[in-house]
Amino acid sequence: MSKSLIVQKYGGTSLGTLERIECVADRIVKLRKTGVDIVVVVSAMAGETDKLLKMARSLSKNPARREIDMLLSSGERISSALLTLALQSRGIPALSMTGRQIGLQTDSTHTRARIKSIDAQRARKMLKENHVIVVAGFQGINEEGDVTTLGRGGSDTSAVALAVALGARQCEICTDVDGVYTADPRLVPQARRLDVVSYDEMLEMASLGAKVLQIRCVEFAHKYKMPLLVKSSFKERDKGTLICEEDPKMEQPVVSGIMCDKNQAKITLKEVPDQPGIAANIFEPLASASISVDMIIQNVSEQGHTDLSFTLEREELNEAMVIMKKVAKKIHATHVSSDAKIAKLSIVGAGMRSHAGVAAQIFKTLSAHKINILMISTSEIKVSCIIEQKNSKLAVTALHDIFKLENKPVKKNAKNKTAKKMSAV
């Protein structure tokens, strides 16, 4: 068998300056000394993608997604070449590879393409020849040979997909946070890092806008049982959070995390004629434009008319509004409006299943702080509320407090140990 392989992904902040690129190179040199094969997946240097997007938007109101992909994919190429140079100058045989060169084939949904396959033949050959491979994350090519990108968090997805394709031991997501927290530590200082999170819980958190990992990346890891370690690019000794199969020894806390996604927007259609097929008329055009709708609320019908609101990612608001204005005309809705100043507050916990009254406790807490709830959506293990963006911090802090998330849950086996000790006394 060949050496054990680790895939490490470094995010944009970790590669944001030349000094940071040098630090990452130093870390990889150390890791290599432990005798493992290494594939590094890189994001664009921090700020680069935003800079390019801003330029694109100043030139075109609705920039073509194919061109956005051509534009943005350059960012990862740059950082992959730079990190490769830093490794080479440390005497490490290293090689940069683009999405195409790593054989990452996607569908043609530009700016959020899905991975279809990875032909890692060349990567395997290069690893055998003792190279560290530095892969431009976030990108692939479609059947026509056009460059595609994988959407937000795409580099994480690239990393997990490569880890699976190459049979890595572990996929490490090195980023500017040192793990998965009970809440965003920038919002809630007393937030606590979780040592281990199950794929299932992480999936919920990711789907609810936890910035640490994107849902696709976790889904991918879950599907192929690839252990995912989220850790800091800066604090080398930090253990980070391991995302893996559920550990039956883990105590399930009622609430394990609170997330607040500010990257949300709401569109409302007023006085929509309440007829069968209307919902399809509204949501089909969005689906064909690959725009994901999150929550949907329809008011009780009044005189054959109803108001309909839905939420979506803020960056898709402009495109969705263009579509909705056409749709509104077609279905004779009187008015279309949007609100980009909202946030989605979500409370997740596998233990919710067995504890009644969690939702009630949430609503009570928000109400006590005079925070208005605009929309509600619940599932077995989560409660989500749309609130005004300005209330985000207050809401998260209050709920973190109520559910006592700053305290570490006691492990079952730890409990048992104590029990034994006590009985021995």
Add this chain to the structure above:
Amino acid sequence: MSKSLIVQKYGGTSLGTLERIECVADRIVKLRKTGVDIVVVVSAMAGETDKLLKMARSLSKNPARREIDMLLSSGERISSALLTLALQSRGIPALSMTGRQIGLQTDSTHTRARIKSIDAQRARKMLKENHVIVVAGFQGINEEGDVTTLGRGGSDTSAVALAVALGARQCEICTDVDGVYTADPRLVPQARRLDVVSYDEMLEMASLGAKVLQIRCVEFAHKYKMPLLVKSSFKERDKGTLICEEDPKMEQPVVSGIMCDKNQAKITLKEVPDQPGIAANIFEPLASASISVDMIIQNVSEQGHTDLSFTLEREELNEAMVIMKKVAKKIHATHVSSDAKIAKLSIVGAGMRSHAGVAAQIFKTLSAHKINILMISTSEIKVSCIIEQKNSKLAVTALHDIFKLENKPVKKNAKNKTAKKMSAV
């Protein structure tokens, strides 16, 4: 037959800001209204390539050329996507294409690859579908699918090669100068723009470091008789300089242009044992590193030893010095030194063939201005001297003056017309 096709290349300065990209887009819209098909070849936005190179050099003293190509090629991708977006927002169906997508296959000499072939099938299809194609210049891919770049002026070469492959009517090089001048107008204010230059003369000028066009691009155009128009990206009404087959009606001036190439460096090997095979020992390693040597001077041998100097492009100095230090050890030369503060002054004129004493006049003029000549090299229609860089401006101005280059040469047919008129009087 399909519509007539024009290939336009825009340099980095022409695309240096978003405003300039908008201007270029406006120009292309106007050109398109004349009913021609258009392929645009773009360079990286001004400053981008230097910025990337600087980063690479700060990370690695001798950056691997393969990685440099990966790094630099991103610049043209960015500008091609941005210009495409600007065209699309003007209602023009446009499409960006990379070197790979345009089918530009090269050899594997990274950072100065040579074009092997162009498979323009997809470009032809896109033109047929009425698209303006915006090609990332300067780049291609090799057999392994690795990105290569064509070296300095590579985008011009891309443009000419594409013009030839697609059977364009003309290839226009739109740049920050408005044509080919008798001398660099920044050095010599009275320098004059030439309306027409023959391929042969332009070849000489390009090979002597005239910045307007690189020799490979002119060679390519010459070989396939592709008319090349050099014109300003900014002054839309300017005619520019046409480079084409020699016009027998053109008067051949004794001197048509003076160039000064400051991008030169000199390497000197001291006390080289004067034995057969020594020159090969010195220059073969440079050749295998694809480093072009320009002038070579070997002193008269003294006691079996000789000094040997040669010039090369400054950017290859570091790499060449590394090689030369090894060579010096091997052949027992006592010392290797380099000088990067030199310039190559060249005087070109097809009329030199029939005029004696041009070289003498040059030397006399330089001497009168106390300008020391370090090396000399002459051919049928040019004289080149290596001088100290600080004397560049003085030398060019003095020679421009002596040869009266500010005056337009009288055309033969114009002369005849005057003659006829006079005889009619």
